[in-house]
Amino acid sequence: MTAVAFVVPDRVRLGLTRFRGAPLLAFWVLIVAILVAPILLFLLVAFSPRLFDQGPEWFTLSGFGEALRGPLLQGLLNSLLVGIATALVATAIGFGVAWAVARTDVPARAVWTGAMFGLLLAPSYLVALGWERLLEPAGVLELLGLDVTAVRALFYGPVGVVVVLAVKGVPFAYLAISSALRGLGEEFESAARVHGGGRVAALRIVVALLAPAVWSAVAIVFAESISDFGVAATLANDAHFPVATFTLYDAVDSFPIRFPVAAAVGWMLMAMAGLALLAQSRALSGRSYRVLGGRSRPARRHRLSPPATAAATTGLAVVVLAGLGVPAFGAVSASLIDGLGSLVGDHRLTLANYARVLASPELRDPLLYSARLALITATVTAVIGLAVARILSARGTRLSSQVLDLLLLTAVALPGIVFAAGYIFTYNLPLINDLGIHLYGTTALLVLGYLATALPSTSRVLLGSVGQVQESLREAGRVHGGGAAGSWLRTVLPVLARPVLAAWVLTFAGTLLELPVSQLLYPPDHPPVAIGITKALANYDFGGGTAMEVTAVVLALAVVAVAFGGFHLLAPTGWRRIGRTHD
Amino acid sequence: MTARPRRSWGALTAVGVAAALAIAGCASPTGRDTAAAAGAAAAGPVPLVVYSAEGYDAPVTKAFTAATGIPVSLVDDSTGPLLTKVAAEKNNPQWGVLWADGDTAFAALDQQGQLLPYIPSAPLNAVGKALVPASHAYTPAATTVMAAVIYNAAKAPGAPTSYQDLLGPAYKGLVGMNDPAQSGPTFPFVAGLMNQLGGQAGGVAAGEDYLRQLKANGLHVYPTNGDTLHALETGQIAYGMIQSSAATGELAKVHASAAFNPKIVYLPESTLLPSVIGIDKGAPPAVQDEAKKFVDFVMSPAGQKVMQTGDPSGDSLYWPVVDGVTALPALPAFPAAYQRIDPYFWGPLEGEINTFFDSTIK
Numbered sequence: 013m014t015a016v017a018f019v020v021p022d023r024v025r026l027g028l029t030r031f032r033g034a035p036l037l038a039f040w041v042l043i044v045a046i047l048v049a050p051i052l053l054f055l056l057v058a059f060s061p062r063l064f065d066q067g068p069e070w071f072t073l074s075g076f077g078e079a080l081r082g083p084l085l086q087g088l089l090n091s092l093l094v095g096i097a098t099a100l101v102a103t104a105i106g107f108g109v110a111w112a113v114a115r116t117d118v119p120a121r122a123v124w125t126g127a128m129f130g131l132l133l134a135p136s137y138l139v140a141l142g143w144e145r146l147l148e149p150a151g152v153l154e155l156l157g158l159d160v161t162a163v164r165a166l167f168y169g170p171v172g173v174v175v176v177l178a179v180k181g182v183p184f185a186y187l188a189i190s191s192a193l194r195g196l197g198e199e200f201e202s203a204a205r206v207h208g209g210g211r212v213a214a215l216r217i218v219v220a221l222l223a224p225a226v227w228s229a230v231a232i233v234f235a236e237s238i239s240d241f242g243v244a245a246t247l248a249n250d251a252h253f254p255v256a257t258f259t260l261y262d263a264v265d266s267f268p269i270r271f272p273v274a275a276a277v278g279w280m281l282m283a284m285a286g287l288a289l290l291a292q293s294r295a296l297s298g299r300s301y302r303v304l305g306g307r308s309r310p311a312r313r314h315r316l317s318p319p320a321t322a323a324a325t326t327g328l329a330v331v332v333l334a335g336l337g338v339p340a341f342g343a344v345s346a347s348l349i350d351g352l353g354s355l356v357g358d359h360r361l362t363l364a365n366y367a368r369v370l371a372s373p374e375l376r377d378p379l380l381y382s383a384r385l386a387l388i389t390a391t392v393t394a395v396i397g398l399a400v401a402r403i404l405s406a407r408g409t410r411l412s413s414q415v416l417d418l419l420l421l422t423a424v425a426l427p428g429i430v431f432a433a434g435y436i437f438t439y440n441l442p443l444i445n446d447l448g449i450h451l452y453g454t455t456a457l458l459v460l461g462y463l464a465t466a467l468p469s470t471s472r473v474l475l476g477s478v479g480q481v482q483e484s485l486r487e488a489g490r491v492h493g494g495g496a497a498g499s500w501l502r503t504v505l506p507v508l509a510r511p512v513l514a515a516w517v518l519t520f521a522g523t524l525l526e527l528p529v530s531q532l533l534y535p536p537d538h539p540p541v542a543i544g545i546t547k548a549l550a551n552y553d554f555g556g557g558t559a560m561e562v563t564a565v566v567l568a569l570a571v572v573a574v575a576f577g578g579f580h581l582l583a584p585t586g587w588r589r590i591g592r593t594h595d
Numbered sequence: 596m597t598a599r600p601r602r603s604w605g606a607l608t609a610v611g612v613a614a615a616l617a618i619a620g621c622a623s624p625t626g627r628d629t630a631a632a633a634g635a636a637a638a639g640p641v642p643l644v645v646y647s648a649e650g651y652d653a654p655v656t657k658a659f660t661a662a663t664g665i666p667v668s669l670v671d672d673s674t675g676p677l678l679t680k681v682a683a684e685k686n687n688p689q690w691g692v693l694w695a696d697g698d699t700a701f702a703a704l705d706q707q708g709q710l711l712p713y714i715p716s717a718p719l720n721a722v723g724k725a726l727v728p729a730s731h732a733y734t735p736a737a738t739t740v741m742a743a744v745i746y747n748a749a750k751a752p753g754a755p756t757s758y759q760d761l762l763g764p765a766y767k768g769l770v771g772m773n774d775p776a777q778s779g780p781t782f783p784f785v786a787g788l789m790n791q792l793g794g795q796a797g798g799v800a801a802g803e804d805y806l807r808q809l810k811a812n813g814l815h816v817y818p819t820n821g822d823t824l825h826a827l828e829t830g831q832i833a834y835g836m837i838q839s840s841a842a843t844g845e846l847a848k849v850h851a852s853a854a855f856n857p858k859i860v861y862l863p864e865s866t867l868l869p870s871v872i873g874i875d876k877g878a879p880p881a882v883q884d885e886a887k888k889f890v891d892f893v894m895s896p897a898g899q900k901v902m903q904t905g906d907p908s909g910d911s912l913y914w915p916v917v918d919g920v921t922a923l924p925a926l927p928a929f930p931a932a933y934q935r936i937d938p939y940f941w942g943p944l945e946g947e948i949n950t951f952f953d954s955t956i957k
Contacts, residue, residue: 065685083953150829249777249818252957265675266776267700268946269682436683445687453689531676532683536644536668543672550673551650551909552821552841 039399043416046464047423050434055282057437058275064437066271075272079280084273087259088280091238094173094255095284099234101178105331106185106229114193117313118324127332129514131183133521133568134339136242138561140176142339143167144247152345168251176243179335181233184473187518188232191477191511192225193218224475227292232472234288235424238281241528256281257427261528264433271433278430285425289418344562365559375544375560382524382541383567385455389462390520393470394512396463397519400471401478423468428528431464435533453535461529466519473518477511506584513579520575521568525561642666643885646681647694648674648779649870651905658901659892665885674700674779685709691882692889693873696838696910697779698726698733699786699945701871702938705732711874713887717894723916725935726869733873736893737902737913740865740930741784742772742836745824745845749856751833758788758862761809761834768813771823771832774957776949778819780838780868785948786941787866787934795940799948806956816957828855838868839926840912847908847925863932870913896920 053064058075061067078084112118113125146152147164154160167175200221204214219226244258256277263274316324369375400420403413438444439452451457527542534540541564548557645656645667656667670677674695681693681704688709693701704710710732719727719735726735744755752765761770773781789802806814815832817823820841827835835842842859849857872893874886892898899920903911907923914922914929922929 064683066682082950148829149831250822252816262776264679264682266949267678267782267942268703269679270946271682433679433683436680440684440687440689442687531672532680534670536670539671546673547671550819550821552824552845554821554825 039396040412042396043419046460047419047467050431050438050464051423051426052434053437054271054430054434055275055278057271058279061272064271072272075270075274075276076279078270078273079276083254084256084259084263084277087254087256088277090170090254091256091281092284094170094177095234095238095288097170097174098177098181098237099230099288101174102181102233102237103185103189103226103229105178106182106233107189107226109182109186109328109331110190110193112324112328114190115314116316116324118316118321118328120325124328124332127328127336128183128186129517129521129572130569131180131332131335132518133565133572134180134336135525136176136180136240137246138242138342138565139180139335139339140172140243140247142342143172143176144250145342145345146338152341168247169253172251173243173248173253173255175334176247177237177240178233179331180240180243181237182331182335184232184236184469185229187473187511187514188229188475189222189225191473191514192222194510195477195507196221228472228475231285231288231292231421232424232469235285235421236469238284239425239427241427241429260427261429264429274430274433278426281425281427282422285422286418289421293417365555366563369556369559369563375541375563378539378541378544379560379564379567381538382530382564383571385459385462385540386520386523389459389466389523390516392459393463393466393519394516397467397471397474397515398478398508398512400467401474404471404475405478420468420471423464424472428465428526429532431461432529432532435461435464435529452533455535455538458530458533458535458540461533462523462526465526465529466522470515470519474508474511474515477508509579509583513575517572517575520571524568525564640665640885641879641881642668643691643882643889644668644670644689645692645694645889646670646672646677646690647692648672648677648696649694649902649906650910651902652694654905655893655898655901658897659889662892662897663888665888667889675777681709688875688877690875691878691886693875694736694870695779696739696868696870697783698728698735698869698871698938699783699942701733701873702728702942704873705730706939706943709873709876711876711878711883711886713874713890715887715890715894717891718918719916720918722867722914722929722933723918726867726916728939733871734890734894735869735916736872736890737870737899738916739780739839739868739870739913740861740933741780741787741838741868742862742865743839743842744834744836744860744862745827745842745857746834746860747827747830747855748858749852749854750830754858754860755834755862756860758791758805760862762805762812764812766812766834768815769833770809770813770836771815771817771826771834772836773819773823774816775952780820782945782949783866783868783936783941784836785952786944787864787936789948790866790936790941791864791934795937799944799951803951803955806952810956814956827857839865840910843912843925844908847912859927861927861930861932864934865930865932867933867935869916870910 057064057066059072060070061072061075062070079088109124109128113121118124144151147160147167148154149164151160166172196218200217201214204217209217238255239257241257241261244255245261248255249258260274260277260281263270263277400416404417404420406413435457436452439449439457444451451460525542525545526540527546530540530542531546534543541560545557545560545564548560643665645652647656647669648671649655652669652671656669659665660667670680670690674697677693677695678700681688681690684690685707693704701710705728712731713734714731715734722738723735726738746754748754751769755761755766760766772784775781775785785802785806788805789799791802792805793799793801815826817826820837823832823835823837824841824845826832839859839861842857846857846859849855851857872890874883874890878886893902894917896917896919899915899917902913903923905911912923912926914926
C-alpha cells in the first residue's frame with residue numbers, strides 16, 4: 013500500500029467504489045434481460061392473457077384450471093415421478109462413474125471420461141430414437157430374429173423414459189461430482205484412516221464432504237429431466253405417455269394456441285424445481301464444504317481386485333452403450349443403410365445421404381451458422397457461468413445469491429419453448445421497440461436466447477468446482493503483491509481451467525443442435541441446423557435428416573477433441589495437474 | 596468467513612457482460628419495423644417478411660424477388676411453430692405474408708381481424724372457387740386432400756371403398772392415422788369426417804361415434820405423416836390415412852418389392868386441404884402492396900411452375916386451383932368425391948375436437 017492511497021479524496025474514492033459496483037450491476041441487468049424478464053412475462057400470461065393479446069381477461073386463473081385436470085394434470089404427475097426416479101438413478105450412476113474414474117485403477121479411464129462428454133453431446137431425442145430403432149417392430153433386433161415384444165412393451169412407457177433420461181442425466185451428475193472429487197485431496201481420507209477408521213468410514217467422510225456436489229447433481233438432473241423435450245417428443249409421445257413439457261408444447265404449438273395454459277404448466281414445473289432446491293438447501297445449510305486449497309494433496313488410486321475391475325468395467329460399458337452405443341448405432345445405421353427399420357428395399361449400405369447433405373448449401377450454411385453461434389454462446393456462457401457459480405458459492409445468507417440460485421434452478425426446469433415465447437413477448441413489445449431496442453428477429457437475440465438456456469445448467473455444473481476454491485488461494489496471491497486480476501489469473505484460473513473447459517464444451521454441444529429457441533427466434537433467411545434436420549425428418553427424409561444429425565454431431569466431437577487436445581498440449585503443466593491422481 | 600463476490604469476479608462478469616452486449620451491438624434487425632424505417636430512408640423496396648411452411652417456399656420467394664426486385668426475408672418452418680410465432684407476436688406482428696396448409700387457422704386469424712382481404716386476378720378452377728372464403732381474407736394457392744389411404748398391397752387384405760369398410764373385421768388392428776393435435780393436416784380430416792357423418796347441423800356426435808368404432812377396431816395413432824408412413828413401412832399397420840402429397844411422394848420414392856408395395860385409394864369423401872396465403876392487416880401499406888404482388892406472383896403461371904418444381908417429392912405434389920395449370924404427372928386424377936369443410940364453422944371447434952381425440956381415441 014503506498015501513501016498515495018491516503019491522499020485520494022473521499023469523492024474520488026466514492027466514485028471508484030461505485031465504478032467497482034458497476035460490473036455487478038451490469039451482471040444483474042443482463043440476468044434480468046435474458047432470464048427474469050422473458051420468464052416473468054411468459055408466466056404472467058397465465059394470470060393476465062389480455063396483457064399480450066392472448067385472451068380477453070385482465071385477470072384469470074382459468075389456465076391453471078385447465079392445467080390441473082385431464083391429460084395436462086397427468087403430464088405433470090408423470091413428469092414429477094420421472095424426474096425423481098431419473099435424479100436418483102442418474103446421481104447414483106454418476107457417482108459410481110466419477111469414483112471409478114477418479115479414484116480407482118479401472119482400465120480405459122480416458123475412454124469413460126470421453127464417453128461422459130459424448131453423452132452430453134448426444135441430444136436426448138437421438139438417444140430415444142436410437143432405442144426405438146432397436147426395439148420397434150421390424151427394427152434392428154427383430155431383423156436379427158429376436159423377439160422383443162415384452163421388452164418393447166416395457167420400454168415404451170415410463171421405464172424407457174426414465175432409462176433414457178437417466179442416461180442423459182449421468183454426465184451432469186458425473187461432472188458435478190467428479191469436479192468435486194478431483195478437488196477433494198487425500199488428506200480427509202487419510203485423516204479417517206489414521207484415526208483408525210476403516211474404508212467404509214473413509215468413504216462416509218468423502219460422501220459427506222461431497223454433499224454439495226451430490227445435491228447439486230440430484231437437483232440439476234431432476235430439473236433437466238422435468239424440462240427435457242427431446243424424449244418427451246419422441247419416446248414418451250410414441251408411447252402415449254404424456255409428460256408436462258410435451259403438454260406445454262402442445263398448448264402453444266397446436267391450434268388453438270393457448271399461451272395461458274402453457275404458462276400455467278410452466279408455473280407447475282417451476283414449483284417442482286423450487287421443491288428440489290428447497291430440499292438441497294435444507295440438506296446443506298450451515299455447513300462448509302471448502303476443501304480445495306493450496307495444501308490439497310492429490311489422491312491415490314485404489315487398486316481394484318480383478319472381479320471388481322471386471323464389474324466396474326462392465327457397469328461403465330453398459331452405461332456408455334445405453335447412452336451412446338445405441339443412439340450412435342441407430343443414427344449411423346439409419347443414415348447409412350437404405351431402408352433400415354422398414355420392409356423397403358434390400359438394406360444396402362450407401363453414402364448417398366451424406367453426399368446429398370454435404371453437397372447442399374441448405375445444410376452446409378446452417379451448420380456453419382450454428383457452429384459460429386455455438387462458439388460465441390459457449391464462450392460467453394463459460395465466462396458468465398463462472399461469475400454466477402462464484403456468486404452462488406458465497407457462504408452466508410446473501411439474498412442476491414439465494415435469488416440467483418432459485419432463478420437458475422427454476423430456469424433449468426423450464427423447457428426452451430418457454431424462453432423462446434418469453435423472448436417474443438419481451439423483445440417484440442411495442443414499448444421496447446419505441447425505446448429503440450430492435451432485437452427480435454436478429455442473430456443477437458437468438459444468441460441471448462441460447463445463453464439463457466445454457467447458463468442455468470452450465471453455472472450449476474461449475475458450482476461444484478467453484479464452491480471448493482478456498483479464498484486463501486487468491487488471498488495468498490494478493491498478500492504476495494499480486495493485483496486483483498493478476499492473483500486471480502495465477503491462483504484461481506489454473507484450478508478452474510479444466511471445469512471451465514468442460515462447461516464450454518457442454519454449452520457448445522448443447523447449442524449446436526438446440527431446437528425450441530432456434531425455432532421461434534431464428535432470424536429470417538438464417539435457419540440454424542436443427543431447423544434443417546427437423547424439416548428433413550418431418551418430410552420423412554429419414555436418411556437425409558439423420559445424415560445431417562450425424563454430420564453435426566461429428567462436428568461437435570471434432571470441436572471437443574480440438575478443445576481438449578489444445579488444453580492438453582498448450583495449458584501449463586500445473587493447470588493440468590490439478591485434479592489428477594497418483595497413478 | 597463471509598465470502599462476497601470479489602472485484603476480480605466483478606471484472607470477470609464485466610468481460611462476460613461486455614461480450615454479451617457486443618453481440619447485442621452487432622444486431623442487424625431484419626424485423627419489419629426496422630426494415631420499414633430503413634426502406635423509408637433508402638426509398639427502396641421494403642423487405643417482405645414471409646412466414647411459410649411450404650416445401651417449395653424458398654425457390655418461390657427467390658423467383659419472386661428475381662421477377663419483381665422486392666427482397667424477401669423468409670422464415671421457413673412447420674405450421675405449428677409459425678402459428679405460435681404469429682400468436683406470440685399478436686400485439687406487434689412482424690410478418691407480412693403467412694403461407695401454410697389448412698384454412699381453419701386462417702379462418703380463426705380472420706375472425707380475430709388479423710387478415711387483409713384481397714382478391715388476386717388469377718382465374719380459379721371449380722375447386723379453387725369452392726375454397727375462397729366470402730371475406731376474401733386469404734387466398735387458396737393449391738390443394739391437397741385428407742385423407743389419402745396408403746396401403747401395402749403386399750400385405751393388406753384388399754382396398755377399402757368407404758370409411759365404413761375400415762370398421763370391418765378384415766381391417767382389425769391394421770389401420771393407422773395421425774394425431775390431429777400434432778399433425779396440421781389431420782384436424783381438417785377429422786373435422787371432415789364429422790362434417791360428412793353429422794354435418795354442421797348434426798355436429799360432432801356421429802363423427803365421434805365413428806372414431807370410437809375405429810378405435811374399437813384397433814386404430815393406431817401416430818404423431819404425423821412421417822410416423823404413420825414409418826409404421827406402414829415397418830408392417831405395424833397395413834393402411835395409413837395421411838395427406839395426399841405425402842402419400843404420393845412415398846409412391847414416387849419407393850420401389851415396390853415383394854414385402855412392400857404401396858398403393859393409394861381415395862375414399863368418399865376426400866376433404867380439401869388447401870395451401871393458403873394470408874396478408875397481415877396491420878402491416879404498413881408498402882408491405883401490404885408487396886404482399887399483394889407476392890400473392891399475384893404465386894397465382895401466376897410462373898409462380899405455379901416454381902411451386903411444382905420446388906419440392907418434387909413433397910408439397911409440389913398438389914392439385915392446382917388456378918385455371919389452366921395442370922397437376923404433376925405423378926398425381927392421379929382429382930378425387931371425384933370431395934368436400935370442402937367450412938373453416939369458419941369447424942375451425943373454432945378445433946380445441947374441443949382435439950381434446951376429445953386426445954382423451955378418447957389416442
